[in-house]
Amino acid sequence: MTRTTLLSLAAAVILALTGAASGIQRGQVPPEVMGTAWLNTPAPTPLAGLRGQVVLVNFWVYSCINCSNSLPTLKGWYGKYHAQGLEIIGVHTPEFESDKPTASVQAAIRREGLAWPVVQDNARANWNAWGVNAWPTFVLIDRGGRVRAVHVGEISDRYPQAIPALDAQIRALLAER
Numbered sequence: 598m599t600r601t602t603l604l605s606l607a608a609a610v611i612l613a614l615t616g617a618a619s620g621i622q623r624g625q626v627p628p629e630v631m632g633t634a635w636l637n638t639p640a641p642t643p644l645a646g647l648r649g650q651v652v653l654v655n656f657w658v659y660s661c662i663n664c665s666n667s668l669p670t671l672k673g674w675y676g677k678y679h680a681q682g683l684e685i686i687g688v689h690t691p692e693f694e695s696d697k698p699t700a701s702v703q704a705a706i707r708r709e710g711l712a713w714p715v716v717q718d719n720a721r722a723n724w725n726a727w728g729v730n731a732w733p734t735f736v737l738i739d740r741g742g743r744v745r746a747v748h749v750g751e752i753s754d755r756y757p758q759a760i761p762a763l764d765a766q767i768r769a770l771l772a773e774r
Contacts, residue, residue, distance in 0.1 A: 620727065620728030620729060620730065620747070621727045621728055621729070621736055621744055621747060622744065622747070623744050623745060623746065623747065624743060624744065625743065625744050626742055626743055626744075627644065627654070627727060627736065627738060627742075627744055628723070628726040628727060629643055629644055629645065630642070630643065630644055630654065630686055630688060630716055630723055631716070631718075631722050631723055631726070632688075632716030632717055632718060632722070632723070633717075634699055634716065634717040634719075635714060635715070635716050635717075636689075636699070636702060636703055636706060636714070636715045636716070636717065637687075637706050637711060637712070637713065637714050637715050638714035638715075641716075642684075642686055642714040642716075644686075644738070644742065645742075647684050648740065648741070648742050649682070649740050650682045650683070650684050650740060651678075651682055651683050651684070651737070651738065651739060651740060651767060651770040651771055652683075652684050652685070652686060652737075652738040653671070653674070653683065653684070653685045653686075653735060653736070653737050653738075653767070654685075654686050654688060654727075654735070654736040654738065655667075655671060655685060655686070655687050655688065655733060655734075655735055656688045656690055656718075656723070656724065656727070656729045656732065656733060656734040656735075656736075657687060657688070657689060657690070657732055657733045658689060658690055658691055658692050658696050658732050659689065659696065659701070659702060659705035659709075660692065660693065660695070660696050661692065661732045661733065663732060663733055663750065663751035664732050664733040664751075665709070666751050666753040666755060666756075667733050667735075667751050667752045667753055668709050668711070669753065670752045670753055670760060671685060671752075672709075672710065672711070672712075674764070674767060675712060675713060678767055678768075678771060679712075681771045682740070682771055683767060683771060684713065685713035685714075686713065686714055686715075686716065687711065687713060687714065687715035687716070688715075688716055688718050688723045688724070689702050689715055689716065689717050689718060690718040690719075690721055690723065690724045690729070690732070691718075691719055692732065697717075697719045699717060702715065702717060731749045731750070733749075733750070733751065733752075734747070734748070734749045735747070735748045735749075735752070735763070737763065737766055737767065737770070739770050739773065740770065740773060740774075745766060745770060746763065746766050748763060
């Protein structure tokens with residue numbers, strides 16, 4: 598490796614470890630969720646129309662085991678908190694060409710029993726605008742439309758460390774008026 602390559606690699610590692618990467622940050626107003634194919638909903642679900650609700654945006658792909666393992670946690674939160682004002686928006690961002698067919702995404706939504714809106718992000722427009730770089734990524738947005746938490750990685754019985762903190766943040770945001 599060249600010295601320049603090593604320095605670039607070192608800088609990327611430092612940015613990743615310090616959280617200074619260019620992704621969506623706490624306190625920001627996130628970009629609008631875009632998409633031409635909205636699934637599991639009769640109409641697009643813009644963030645602007647969800648002001649007053651707590652929103653959890655889930656960047657996922659059905660072929661990712663970490664994403665699939667996180668769905669029971671999300672379904673539990675949706676069942677527990679939806680009536681109190683929690684909305685989840687799934688942003689299905691394919692990793693491979695085989696993840697792109699709408700029929701396959703719809704089949705995964707049915708198979709997994711997902712009740713929330715899902716937008717297909719085949720062109721990675723949301724992925725890029727939000728600065729996401731890993732599956733799954735979760736972005737928690739408060740009633741005023743600001744990012745309050747970002748979690749990258751599986752949330753499941755296999756990796757339960759983040760679940761209590763995220764659950765507490767959801768409850769706290771739902772209690773804010």
